[in-house]
Amino acid sequence: MEPSQETASLVKRLAGPSIGKAGLAKDQADINRIIADASKGSKFYENEKKKDQELTKKIEQMLKLRDELTSGADMQKVEASVDQLLHKLESQRDLSQTIVHFDLDSFFASVEVLNNPELGGKPFAVGHTVVSTASYEARKYGVRSGMASFIAKKLCPELIMVSHGMSEYSDMSHKVMAICKRYDPQMCPAGCDEGYLNITAYCAEHDMSPDACVEHLRSAVYSETKLTVSAGIAPNTMLAKICSDKNKPNGQFHLPFESEAIVAFMGDLSIRRVQGIGRVSERLLDSIGIKTCGDIFTYRATLSLMDKQFGLMHLLRTHLGIASNSVQPPQREERKSIGAERTFPPLGDKQKILEKLHEVCVELESDMEETQWTGRTITLKYKLDTFEVFTRAKSSTRWISKKEDLFAIGQELLLPELPLTIRLIGLRVTKLKDLYGPDPSIGIKRFFDTANGSSSPNKKRKLSASDQEISCETTSNIEDLPGPTDDESSNPVPNGLEATKPTSTRSRKPESKPRPPSVERERHICPVCEKKVAIENDAFNTHLDSCLSREAIREAQAESSASAESRTSPKQGDIWERWTKMTPGSRNSRK
DNA sequence: GCGGATCAC
């Protein structure tokens, strides 16, 4: 056998991001070999190789830095100071909430089997050029989500490819989410096939153990949809998510709610399993000796010296198994961007490329109209036939949402870059403004559409701070309340410095966790919906606008039972839209 | 504010 040219890291990289997340098959080395061979020579392969080599170089530099930092430091002393931090973190551990993460088993594939029982027991995959979901039979061959279909075929020649049935997935997902909401009305969906619940109240009210509650949930989902779901039960979202994988498929896992057991559980857990640590961070950490969450403790002094590179606090919390235990549905006003992008066979002709840009503009306009957003900053994204990705952005003084405007700015950004051979074009709009209202003719649009427009004569006529105060203070409620009740978003890992000093020692219900000063944001309670809202950057304006509009809807409906629904529907829409649009041309049903 | 990178799903 000829020795392969690839480094171990490249072979692993080519196997895709989902490998290493799940348990790896015993013959994973053979599988990786097949994947690398099938990829070899392609532009995709060359780009992956380039990225892999750049990362290797970055690691070399990082190790040099580590040696400099550690050689000049009193490691014992550093360790002692980290141990103090650990002690402080441990003292803040909150085991009072019961958090559940649920996850439908191979969701798309399971729905396909329901609709076409012939597929049962066969190796098949949902997707077109790329595998979205593989059936468990296909996974035995090494077929994984995100894998190019032609590679999946090489791994499993009998593989059946099935195209997406998005509307069916949509229906099923809605059903499942509705069932889960019975156990916590504040359920937070995390995509179409998973989500988080806080079942503390439900268990208390129904005098039920967490295990029984989750059994009940899973059996309800199965009896009402014939879909199986796995779940994890733990004191916070990070642990619950990890636990839901433990007895997959169709199982549940309950982590003991005890500090020692939790730290032991984390001890031999691969660092890759924790949210926010992807393939790159895995390699970076591996290079300094960290493979498991237990290794974080071993190398705590090094991590402390390299806080900037690794984010010490987050890793310490991870080692201890401490994370947010707050579960909240996403808020509409939290949205930061809306965009569209499309891949196509590589094009070099300027006119053809502009046609693609136009198509993207048409789609984006339609999405922005449907979801009632407008924005000021346009970012063009393009991918060359070499798979290299670039972005170019431009901020406008006007609110952009029409395809003509999108296209004009898109062209302005793209034309100076040409000539190029391009395989993907995308546009994204940021600096958003919410236009959501019950009726566009009487909605926010009418009052504020021209408010910030440079073309508008009454310039800067936007709802100012003093305007806010009027509407808010008359309802007498705007005051800094006892601090944020949830913070610590379940968002990606901050890979940077975190405060070592609590800003507050006040304890509160879901979790008492100090917020780093650098992240401290002012929040006020909205007089309408009584939720806390960031006050800066127009966010409060935006929120209040939409909230008042929703209030108007509710009053018009004069139907108290519908009020909760009407308040939450826009948020759900956002999440929904996020995954509904996962695949191009599959919004409706398959062909 | 911009551009590159990383990550989740």
Add this chain to the structure above:
DNA sequence: TATGGTGATCCGC
């Protein structure tokens, strides 16, 4: 023959 789309965040400048 052939490797997705949406959205978020962070860092360095």
